[in-house]
Amino acid sequence: MAREHAVxxxxxxxxxxxxxEGSLQVLVVERGNEPYRGRLALPGGFLRGDEEPSAAAIRELGEETGLDGTRLHLEQLPVFGAPDRDPSGRVVSVPYLAIAPDLPVPRPGSDATGARWSPVASLVSGGTLAFDHHDILDLAVERARASLENTTVAAVFCDDLFTMGELRGVYEAVWGISLDPRNFSRKVTKTAGFVEPAGARRTDGVGRPAALYRRGPVGRLNPAMLRSSMSS
Amino acid sequence: MAREHAVxxxxxxxxxxxxxEGSLQVLVVERGNEPYRGRLALPGGFLRGDEEPSAAAIRELGEETGLDGTRLHLEQLPVFGAPDRDPSGRVVSVPYLAIAPDLPVPRPGSDATGARWSPVASLVSGGTLAFDHHDILDLAVERARASLENTTVAAVFCDDLFTMGELRGVYEAVWGISLDPRNFSRKVTKTAGFVEPAGARRTDGVGRPAALYRRGPVGRLNPAMLRSSMSS
DNA sequence: CCAAAAGTGTTCGACGTACACCCATGC
DNA sequence: GCATGGGTGTACGTCGAACACTTTTGG
Structure with missing residues (x-):
């Protein structure tokens, strides 16, 4: 029958x-506590008594970075539960992928000394991050890439008002390829509910002013955005 | 700083x-222990001390149903962690979607009195299942539907050798629509690595004998199978 | 012969790709 | 003018949808 449950x-x-700055970046903190004190890691913390995991994610987001988790896209990834993944004891981690526009990081964390953005490409595989956070990062990046294909989350990477060029820049940065600006624009505007024209235009220095858009009501993308070729 | 961690x-x-029998079915057990003794539920159990969650899933699969978990497709779903989801205390559940061919269920469970297949459609929403297992079921079915589009797991629903008609039957049962047999066959055979011809043929009573296939090496489906229309 | 299931050929239309071309701004 | 980025028009190819038609079995 029931043997000893895991504590x-x-x-x-x-x-x-x-x-x-045109590249996919991830928020990392320098750990202030053991284990792995001083090492870079993903922000996180322990679940409290009466908390849903997703509520804990939103709380930690605020505590460690000052970001408002209720306004971000949050997506749960498969748990990491190797028995020896944390030297301080048995800890199972529920990882979340959060997608944020390019915001400053106002409040440095309490448990961590300073949060900062780091380009994903500069965190070489198997290298710098504490625990198994590199595996979590890989999983999150792959999930983000897939989500751009099938959902409209790309717009969550942008501010409230954005141009086609900015939205396309998200796809190019996350997928690491370049897209044809003309076909991209058509594809997005012809997909009902992806974006809504905001009427205004923006002049960013050189070039013809770009029309501004905001997020539309639709979440799933059908037909999907294609990652294959479409290169310019 | 750190407040009390959840126990x-x-x-x-x-x-x-x-x-x-042409319909999507799920394995349910009748609970032998409190809480919800006597109610139908999904098979499951607690994680042990030195166990990965996925290893626990494979172990429970064997204990409660006698199925060999290492031969099935196993996919982790987002955790369920509402504080009051289990009246006996704080329990966070890691749900797994498993996909099996139509096998008998040899060994009745130890914790549960008798495992049996039940059509998903007959488990009316919000009705019979214990805990929040209905939400888990909904999530798993939706995941299975999506997986058929993008992966070759449909073949895991079949035996080692199967016909095009059987494979198509999987899609039709899981998606709840009918597909054009002619276009379906072409689509599958033209997708390199989905299935491999086994050479033999099978005569199932009436009709022209069907060629037999086995699973191919490819896991992801590109381009995807389309759920929209294609109806006959 | 007839019914039923397996499989092939073919037409049509939708959509992705590529690229020529025009528009509006700063310098 | 010229470079730079924004946006439209359009031709071509690929692929999915629909369906006529042939093949091979059982009754």
Missing amino acids: LRLAVDLCILTVR | LRLAVDLCILTVR
């Missing part, structure tokens, strides 16, 4: 992605 | 789907 703690880890 | 147990619940 464990449940952690929530956050992989917060954004697009800055 | 909790981690459960693993299994949503084992198969296609029997």
Whole structure:
């Protein structure tokens, strides 16, 4: 019958992605506590008594970075539960992928000394991050790439008002390829509910002013955005 | 700083789907222990000390149903962690979607009195299942539907050798629509690595004998199978 | 012969790709 | 003018949908 149940703690880890300076970046913190004190890691913390995991993710997001989790896209990834993944004891981690526009990080964390954006490409595989956070990062990036194909979350990477060029920049940064601006624009505007024209235009220095858009009501993308070729 | 961590147990619940008699069915057990003794539920149990969640899922699969979990397709779904989801205490559940061919269920469970297949359609929403297992079922069915579009798991619903008609029957049962046999066959055989011809043919009573196939090496389906229309 | 299931050929239309071309701005 | 980015028009190819038609079995 029932043998001894595992005595464990449940952690929530956050992989917060954004697009800055044309590259995909992730929010990392320098750990202030053992284990792995001083090492870079994904922000996170333990689940409390009466908390849903998703509520814990939103709370940690606020505590460690000052970001408002209720306004971000949050997506749960498969749990990490290797018995020896945390040297301080049995901890199962519930990782979340969060997608944020390019925001400053106002409040440095309490448990962590300073949160900052780091390009995903500069965190070489198997290298710098504490725990198994590199595996979580890989999973989150792959999920983000897939989500751009089938959903409209790309717009969550942008501010409230954005141009086609900015939205296309999200796809190019996350997928690491370049897209044809003309076909991209048509595809997005012809997909009902993806974006809504905001009427205004923006002049960013050189070039013809671009029309501004805001997010539309539709979440799923059908037909999907195609990652294959479409290159320019 | 760190407030009290949640004291909790981690459960693993299994949503084992198969296609029997032309309909999508799920394996349910009658609970032998409190809470919800006597009610139908998804098979599952608690995580042990040195166990990965996925290993616990495979172990529970064997204990409660006698099925060999290492031969099935296993996919983790988002966790369920509402604080009051289990009246006996704080339990966070890691649900798994398992996909099985139409097999008998040899060994009745130890914790549960008798496992049996039940058509998904007959488990009316919000009705019979214990805990929040109905939400888990809905999630698993939706995931299975999506997986048929993008992966070759449909073949895992079938035996080692199967006909095009059987494979198509999986799609029709899981999606609840009918597909054009002629276009379906072409689409599958032209997707390299989905299925491999086994050479032999099978005569199932009436009609022209069907060629037999086995699973191919490819897991992801590109381009995807389309659920929209294609009806006959 | 007839019914039923397996499979092939073919036409049509939708859509993705590529690219020529025009528009509006800063310098 | 010229470079730069925004946006439209359009031709071509690919692929999914629909369906006529042939093949091979059982009754």
